[in-house]
Amino acid sequence: MRIVAGKFRGRNLVKSDHLKLRPTTDKNREALFNILTSGKLAKDFGFEIAGAQVLDMCCGTGAVGFEALSRGAQSVTFVDLNRAHLEVVKKNSVLLGVENSCEILSLDAKKLSENKKSFDLVFVDPPYAEDYKEIVKNLLTKNWINEKSLVVIESQTTKEDLNFDGLKLLDSRSYGSTSFWFFCI
Numbered sequence: 001m002r003i004v005a006g007k008f009r010g011r012n013l014v015k016s017d018h019l020k021l022r023p024t025t026d027k028n029r030e031a032l033f034n035i036l037t038s039g040k041l042a043k044d045f046g047f048e049i050a051g052a053q054v055l056d057m058c059c060g061t062g063a064v065g066f067e068a069l070s071r072g073a074q075s076v077t078f079v080d081l082n083r084a085h086l087e088v089v090k091k092n093s094v095l096l097g098v099e100n101s102c103e104i105l106s107l108d109a110k111k112l113s114e115n116k117k118s119f120d121l122v123f124v125d126p127p128y129a130e131d132y133k134e135i136v137k138n139l140l141t142k143n144w145i146n147e148k149s150l151v152v153i154e155s156q157t158t159k160e161d162l163n164f165d166g167l168k169l170l171d172s173r174s175y176g177s178t179s180f181w182f183f184c185i
Helices: 026-038 040-045 063-070 083-096 132-141
Strands: 053-057 075-080 102-106 121-124 150-156 168-175 178-184
Touching: 026 040, 026 063, 026 150, 026 168, 026 178, 040 168, 053 063, 063 075, 063 083, 063 121, 075 083, 083 102, 121 132, 132 150
Parallel strands: 053 075, 053 121, 075 102, 121 150
Antiparallel strands: 150 178, 168 178
16 A cells, blocks of 8 residues: 555555455545545535545544645544554554644544544545444534535445435445545535
């Protein structure tokens, strides 16, 4: 795994072969950030990665959050319940020298406490078997998502649309067995 673009372009991240992870592939991260930075969605929603506050929920290795930092995000909050995943995130933050731009939290995405921080981009990528609706409901009710947040959910590609009470679907894109869903309040 490597950073695709930005100031850390081409830098390899810590290998996590021993962990049971499904990191967002380099190719899919490139497609995602192309949509976020230059696609119609970015223009219509008014999203800019430069200076953004990012939440990488169920972060795994943190590849999406580190890609965001590489492309100019101001900070990333990485959340995962698995401490081994968070150790990889910590090692990657040190490797890239961005520890001061990262907050690393060991939390259950379905049992979050009230949040006081505002996020411009909320990226949610739980294991495909997890209950997405419960995670999104908790993010909404505990104020991790607000009216200015662009919410991106990565899921396994299916024939069904993802729908969540309280979120409006803006767009969806599929890349092989992976889909990205873009929402706002």
